[in-house]
Amino acid sequence: MSFEVSIILFGGGRMGSAMLRGWIASGIGPGAIHVMTPRPDEALLGLAAECGVRVNPPLTARAGQAVVLAVKPQRVAEIADQIATIATPDTLIVSVMAGKTIADLRMLFPEVPSFVRAMPNLPAAVGSGMTVAVADCSAGQRLLAERLLSSTGAFEWLDDEALMDAATGVSGSGPAYLFYIADCLTSAGIAAGLPAEVAERLARATVAGAGAMLAPDGPSAEQLRRDVTSPNGTTQAGLEILTADGVLMGLVEQTVAAAAMRARELAAA
Ligand SMILES: NC(=O)c1ccc[n+]([C@@H]2O[C@H](COP(=O)([O-])OP(=O)(O)OC[C@H]3O[C@@H](n4cnc5c(N)ncnc54)[C@H](OP(=O)(O)O)[C@@H]3O)[C@@H](O)[C@H]2O)c1
Incomplete structure (x- = not known):
């Protein structure tokens, strides 16, 4: 079933590429996906060309209903300015960065109102991942995040962010x-x-x-x-x-x- 949502994915490495493949396989319209990554590899460029995903296009305000962060936590500060220029009151940030709490994300991106913090695991790369997540966003944005995060395998919401550490110990590691x-x-x-x-x-x-x-x-x-x-x-x-x-x-x-x-x-x- 086709599903149109505008997504900006920051980080086209292992996890970012796994999610991108999952989105395309699950029918998310590739025309609405932008991938921002400094050195896209051949596999990513090949997938993007095949599916019509844009890699490193100029970003405009309202380009992303969902901004997905799949960069290493130590690199995230580099993209704060870019996100500040595109954030709107409807922007949802979905972060898969290990160890970055929702409070950290709020400090990094003060213009963004809504956040989901997720922890996927490596089998996401073969569509058999287990992702857990906590949300601080609207019900509609929760559905959107669930749609994005469940495209690489099983998915579970946690009610309490403090449980992310135990979940990391079980499914993350x-x-x-x-x-x-x-x-x-x-x-x-x-x-x-x-x-x-x-x-x-x-x-x-x-x-x-x-x-x-x-x-x-x-x-x-x-x-x-x-x-x-x-x-x-x-x-x-x-x-x-x-x-x-x-x-x-x-x-x-x-x-x-x-x-x-x-x-x-x-x-x-
Ligand atoms: N891999 C896993 O199993 C796993 C599991 C759970 C969570 N995670 C989380 O997922 C995130 C990504 O991990 P990964 O394993 O996919 O790492 P990775 O393969 O190193 O991918 C990170 C990507 O981010 C790109 N990048 C660096 N600076 C950037 C910038 N300023 N703007 C846009 N993209 C930038 C890197 O490009 P360059 O290489 O060209 O610098 C690289 O392609 C991490 O935060 C990690 O905690 C990963």
Whole structure:
């Protein structure tokens, strides 16, 4: 379904490009999208040319109902003047910058009335992201932000901005934990006698396949685990080690807590 909204995307890097691809795939009219990025790469230019997205055009007032910030937090001050010249009372800023709170955004962009702070994750690049967000804007702008942010995968509103740190610890940083589990499975496969390349292929496909079974509307992780565990079978033998004394559960709790703490520190810096 086609959907026309004027969007200015600042930052055409990994996350910005992933969102751009998601918007186009989800039917947002490319003619209304402007991408501002100092050195657009060939993939971005190719996508833009194919879809009619404008890259680095002169910006005029009212060019953006939504201004999406996908630059590194340390570069955001560079665009404050540009945004000041295009902001209107209807402008919504949607920021995916890690650690920049809505209060920070209000200080950076005093002319802008409405903000959404979002935290996507890396699988957004393959359309399987998990984005959480908090809003300080109108109901209509919430719908617009949800439309933009859900084009790269699953999406969830949080009621309280303080929860962004815990969400960062789970879904923001979570893909890296699972990549590490895949590495552990590879090493364990090698230790059990498999050739290294075979162990890696098995581990990758297993983590990817198990992840695909965790579709939002599917059975719970616990149910899936039970379904695959025959009494006294091989999986039970393995799980008895993995779950013994809740050691791994405790480690994962500490992992998420450490990431959430770091997110808090970065936001306060
Ligand atoms: N990647 C993720 O998984 C992820 C997850 C959650 C949140 N985020 C957030 O998303 C944001 C972008 O991250 P990323 O991984 O996409 O970084 P990235 O690949 O480095 O992309 C940032 C882009 O911003 C461009 N840029 C720099 N200065 C600019 C300016 N003044 N105006 C417009 N564009 C400018 C950069 O261009 P040049 O390279 O030419 O300087 C680059 O293309 C960050 O704030 C990050 O916290 C990313």
